[in-house]
Amino acid sequence: MIASVAHASWFKAKETQTLLAALEAARPGGSRFVGGCVRNTLMGREVDDIDVATQLTPDQTTEVATKAGFAAHPTGIEHGTVTVVVNHKPFEVTTLRRDVTTDGRRATVAFTESWEEDAQRRDFRLNALYADASGAIHDPTGGGLDDARAGRVIFIGDASTRIREDYLRILRFFRFNAWYVRGPLDPQGLHACADLAAGLDALSVERVWKEVKKMLAAPDPRAAWEGMTAIEVRARALPELANETRLDALCTLEADLMLPVDATTRVAAALMDQDGARALARRLKLSNEERDRLVAALGDEVKITSYMSLRDMRRAIYRIGNEAFRDRVMLAWAGAGGDKAQAWRALVAHAQMWTPPKLPLTGDEVMAAGVPAGPKVGAVMREVEEWWIDADFPSDKLSVIERLKAVAQGMA
Structure with a gap:
């Protein structure tokens, strides 16, 4: 693994270089890329968001951006974050921070100029990797690069201390394992998550739901999900998602046949029935659209089989909609195992291709x-x-x- 991101398209992009040049002109050596863009580049993964850590204060960042002709929005100013938009491309620029107090849900921070202090307040070593203006990697924790190379998720410093700072890190531990780990889960991290699982009760349900969706969007979350279930974190945080057999069957099907992943379909697979879907929606405050989709996915008024005729498929899609039909096909396919893959694929394709017509009558x-x-x-x-x-x-x-x-x- 090359310890540089200089080759990455996002790093070489005009917008990225223009922003960094403006920040560096204000304080040479004072701004670095951090987090997911660095981690994912080193691990050969797609980069979605670009975050910048800087020694500039939020006011200074805003001043630099404004003078350069960029839009600057104080999207998280209490934590030092300014979203700078360069040619319609957003970048989160955050002042280096250290925690002053934490209560397991949120932190009070103070700004710092120390890269080491900023790194120590992060969760996992592979998330505390920084890249400077040349693309060179800086690893203040001393383990982030090795973790990225090995494909493992290790808490920074003492795992229990990191979790007590923010109990959401329990779910983040499993989410990052689902996405990045090759091999078994870190036993020390797993043990700390088990010991402190009660802290999940204090989290906002919106944060929990966001993590669940991200975890189940991973290509293969089975090992992480099994680990979460083994230490009863899943039962505590997500009691409605108890259909482990169907979720495992769906993930196996998707992995074996290289099928597209849909996190919401996986949530539906993990639910027992429509009552469970409604209970999950109420407890975690899902949107009406999310609730309705899960309930529809678990309906049974239309029988789904691999041998449905084209006529029967169209009738079903017309009655329940394309999305619900696809979800039900995937759940039925998972329940039936991997047999008759060609027939099941045809059903999925039909759900995506056929648009129900409107009755030509007024x-x-x-x-x-x-x-x-x-x-x-x-x-x-x-x-x-x-x-x-x-x-x-x-x-x-x-x-x-x-x-x-x-x-x-x-x-x-």
């Missing part, structure tokens, strides 16, 4: 056929719609009108 047309305004209009439209669905959604308007006339006459 209420005005129903009334024009002699149906009086009122409840009968809806009743006639529903009967015509059932015929239309059963006929596999014909687009012939004349056929629909002829059916309307027959239904209207029958109800007269």
Whole structure:
């Protein structure tokens, strides 16, 4: 592994270099890239966000950005973070910090000029890697580079101390293991998480839900999920996600057949039923959209099988929607094992490709056929719609009108 990020496209990008040049002009050697962009580059992973640590104060960062013609937004000013936007590209620029007090949920910080102090307040050694203006790596904890090379997640310093600073780090431990670890989970970290699991009770449910989604978006979270379950962290933080067999089967299926990963489908797989989905949504304050998707994924009013005909697939998609159909197919496929992969793949593809049509009939047309305004209009439209669905959604308007006339006459 080359201890440099100078080759990375994000590092060489005009926006990145322009921002760093402005910061460095204000204080030479005072700004470095940190965290995920450095870690992921060294580990050959995709980089989504670019964070900068700086010895400049937030006011100085804002002044530098403004003079350079960049937009500057105080998105986390109490913790020293200013979001600087360069040519529509956002960068989080944060002043070096040290913790003054912590209560397990949040920290009061003081600004510092020490890279070592800033590193010590972070969670894991591979997250405390910095890259300077030349792309060279700095490793203040002395273990971050080795961890990135080996594919392991180790707390900085004493694991229990790091967790007591913020109990969310228990879930972050498993999330980062899901994404980055090759091999067993660090036993000392696992032991500390087990000892301090009660601290999870004090966390905001929004933070817990955010970590769960990130963890289950990992290519293969099975080892991390098993570790979390073994020390009863999963039962404590996520009691509704108790269907370990189906979640494991879905993850196995995705890994073996290299299928696209969807974190929400995995959450649905880990739930027992629709009641569990509603309970999870209430407790963790999911959005209405998230709740409705999970509930729909666990419905059973439409039977899903690998041997569904095209007609049956279209009927099902029309009734429950493309997204719910895909989720149910994935859960049914996981329950059936890896057999008949080609047939199951066809169902997934159909869910993505076929757009349900709209019934080519209006209420005005129903009334024009002699149906009086009122409840009968809806009743006639529903009967015509059932015929239309059963006929596999014909687009012939004349056929629909002829059916309307027959239904209207029958109800007269």
